[in-house]
Amino acid sequence: MGENEKTRKIDARQSYSTPKQPLNAAILRVLDASINRASEGLRVVESFARMVLEDGFLSAQLKQLRHDLAESCGPIDAQCRLQSRDSESDVGRDVKTESEYQRSDFESLIRSNMARVQQATRTIEEFSKLNFGSVATDVEQIRYRAYTLEKAIFNTAINRSRFEESHLYVLIDACGQRSGFEQLSSLVGDLVAAGVDLIQLRDKSLTDRELVAAGKLIASLTQETKTLWVMNDRADLCVAANADGVHFGQDELSVHDARMILRPNQFIGVSTHSIEQARQAVIDGADYIGVGPVFESQTKSFDSHVGVELVSSVVSEISLPAFAIGGIDSNNVEQVTAVGCQRIAVSSAVCKANEPGNAAINLMNRLSPE
Numbered sequence: 001m002g003e004n005e006k007t008r009k010i011d012a013r014q015s016y017s018t019p020k021q022p023l024n025a026a027i028l029r030v031l032d033a034s035i036n037r038a039s040e041g042l043r044v045v046e047s048f049a050r051m052v053l054e055d056g057f058l059s060a061q062l063k064q065l066r067h068d069l070a071e072s073c074g075p076i077d078a079q080c081r082l083q084s085r086d087s088e089s090d091v092g093r094d095v096k097t098e099s100e101y102q103r104s105d106f107e108s109l110i111r112s113n114m115a116r117v118q119q120a121t122r123t124i125e126e127f128s129k130l131n132f133g134s135v136a137t138d139v140e141q142i143r144y145r146a147y148t149l150e151k152a153i154f155n156t157a158i159n160r161s162r163f164e165e166s167h168l169y170v171l172i173d174a175c176g177q178r179s180g181f182e183q184l185s186s187l188v189g190d191l192v193a194a195g196v197d198l199i200q201l202r203d204k205s206l207t208d209r210e211l212v213a214a215g216k217l218i219a220s221l222t223q224e225t226k227t228l229w230v231m232n233d234r235a236d237l238c239v240a241a242n243a244d245g246v247h248f249g250q251d252e253l254s255v256h257d258a259r260m261i262l263r264p265n266q267f268i269g270v271s272t273h274s275i276e277q278a279r280q281a282v283i284d285g286a287d288y289i290g291v292g293p294v295f296e297s298q299t300k301s302f303d304s305h306v307g308v309e310l311v312s313s314v315v316s317e318i319s320l321p322a323f324a325i326g327g328i329d330s331n332n333v334e335q336v337t338a339v340g341c342q343r344i345a346v347s348s349a350v351c352k353a354n355e356p357g358n359a360a361i362n363l364m365n366r367l368s369p370e
């Protein structure tokens with residue numbers, strides 16, 4: 001649309017112009033102020049992700065969003081924006097609410113700045129509909145991405161705190177007992193007494209009823225202890241057996257669909273085998289991730305292994321809790337910790353040991369509390 005055409009269209013609505021400014025200048029003024037507000041809000045949250053969370057992935061996402069916002073607003077001429085700017089005579093400049101000067105904690109800082117981004121992008125959408133239709137549709141996408149990132153930031157912060165002291169995660173089967181769970185009971189008792197942080201029931205041979213029965217036993221043995229327990233593969237059985245969480249592979253239920261089944265406080269872990277899958281798990285709202293298989297495993301066979309290289313890439317970029325898994329034992333655990341990962345998930349290194357409790361304690365002593 002040429003400048004004359006634009007001006008003609010706006011001038012046709014003279015009733016909204018004031019003696020001080022024609023309407024086109026007023027629209028540009030709103031757009032200019034809103035683009036600045038949205039960009040400033042994103043910069044604040046980006047600084048939090050970068051310097052406080054020290055999360056390279058989330059800060060890169062926020063930076064990208066800020067750049068994409070600028071690009072989406074490209075059709076709004078920068079020179080015209082500057083000409084319309086008149087901060088000195090802004091009638092709202094001195095109107096401040098008390099809350100604008102009070103940020104009690106990081107949560108309120110991030111919430112208020114994300115709200116600023118969302119309100120400002122909505123304002124850009126509405127006002128650009130008057131004259132810059134393509135901006136409105138592009139900025140709408142930016143607003144949705146901001147909502148998703150806000151959720152990922154809070155999810156990361158909550159789970160860092162939830163799993164802050166979780167280092168050793170042990171995968172167990174139901175000890176091959178179809179007629180009773182004495183061995184399972186003894187193993188879980190040992191692991192709880194040793195102070196294992198998480199226990200996962202991973203048994204591909206049991207019926208659903210047997211899994212729920214074994215799960216209820218684990219629930220009773222871990223109740224009122226610091227040990228959390230996780231049901232592998234199945235959200236429905238996680239609810240039925242009252243597990244603390246559930247673990248999914250890449251082909252099982254998505255985090256989104258599982259949330260429709262789980263209780264609100266039940267957490268979700270997701271297996272990842274590449275940096276892209278780990279990033280996606282953060283965006284999807286996983287509560288922790290498994291990263292592997294790192295080494296050859298006695299529990300499950302794989303065509304290839306990701307090595308400690310992937311573990312290193314994940315923990316240096318992503319701050320959502322990540323457990324390295326696959327063939328980790330007391331002989332190679334230092335290779336994992338050397339790349340900065342202090343969280344491991346193991347099965348045979350503990351379950352096949354003569355004294356599982358001692359094997360767990362030995363591994364935990366090799367994992368530093370950060």
Ligand SMILES: Cc1ncc(COP(=O)(O)OP(=O)(O)O)c(N)n1
Nearest residue numbers: 232247248249250271290323325345
């Ligand atoms: C903590 C943890 N990480 C990874 C896995 C593997 O899950 P998945 O890829 O779905 O494979 P199965 O365990 O279901 O065979 C896990 N279970 N736990």
Ligand SMILES: Cc1ncsc1CCOP(=O)(O)O
Nearest residue numbers: 293297299326327346347348
């Ligand atoms: C289920 C699973 N997924 C990746 S490795 C693995 C098995 C972990 O067991 P182990 O510690 O014995 O290799």
Ligand SMILES: [Mg+2]
Nearest residue numbers: 233248249252
């Ligand atoms: Mg699975």
